[in-house]
Amino acid sequence: MWPQGRQFGLFASKWGIPILFLVHNVEESFGMISFLGSRFGIHFISQRQFTAAVVLLTVFVFILVWFFGKRMAFLLFVQGAIFFNAVQHVVLFGVFKQYNPGLVSAFALIALFLVSLSLIRPLLEKRTVRLILLGSLLSYPIITWTALWVGRFL
Numbered sequence: 547m548w549p550q551g552r553q554f555g556l557f558a559s560k561w562g563i564p565i566l567f568l569v570h571n572v573e574e575s576f577g578m579i580s581f582l583g584s585r586f587g588i589h590f591i592s593q594r595q596f597t598a599a600v601v602l603l604t605v606f607v608f609i610l611v612w613f614f615g616k617r618m619a620f621l622l623f624v625q626g627a628i629f630f631n632a633v634q635h636v637v638l639f640g641v642f643k644q645y646n647p648g649l650v651s652a653f654a655l656i657a658l659f660l661v662s663l664s665l666i667r668p669l670l671e672k673r674t675v676r677l678i679l680l681g682s683l684l685s686y687p688i689i690t691w692t693a694l695w696v697g698r699f700l
Contacts, residue, residue, distance in 0.1 A: 559662035560615050563625050564607050566658060570632070570651035571600040577647035585642065591694060598697035603689070618666050619678055626682025627689060629659040 579596055582588040607624060614620045635652035639645070667675055 559658075559665050560611060560621060562658050563628055563655065563662060564604075564611050566651060566655050567607055567628050568604050570628075570648050570655060571604050573651045574648040575600055581647055585646075595694060595697040595700075598700040599690075599693040602696060602700070603693045606693075618669055619674065622663070622666050622670070622675065622678050623682050623685075625659055625662055626679045627686035628655060630683050630686050631690070632656050632659070 575597055579591060579593050582591060607628070610624050611621065632648075632652035632655035635646055635648045636656065639649050663675075670678075
């Protein structure tokens with residue numbers, strides 16, 4: 547359960563990342579398919595499939611935060627997965643030295659995640675935080691590719 551003080555910061559920490567994730571997914575939707583095709587030769591993901599996947603992921607994140615947002619460890623897991631996706635955009639920028647769809651919102655997501663982490667971290671053991679973030683890092687590609695697979699059928 548959240549402590550009584552710092553209510554606005556905790557509310558922003560809880561809901562800010564899902565809201566920015568929505569913005570991030572909209573930003574990605576306008577160019578990710580062409581970026582994947584031109585930079586990586588990935589042509590097997592359609593715009594419809596990608597859009598379905600990001601809508602599914604966004605709705606899923608909002609539902610998870612709504613129902614499990616009072617559990618700090620679970621909230622950190624969800625936020626961590628979003629954080630690592632954002633970091634991926636920054637790494638792509640560093641490698642290619644050009645904008646990639648989702649980059650602008652990725653910087654905002656990273657900043658808000660670090661603020662959120664500073665609020666959550668004192669409430670969990672360091673080892674627990676490390677294990678949760680490791681789980682987020684390992685899970686987010688699986689979750690993303692599963693959403694893309696499901697998006698083929700929507």
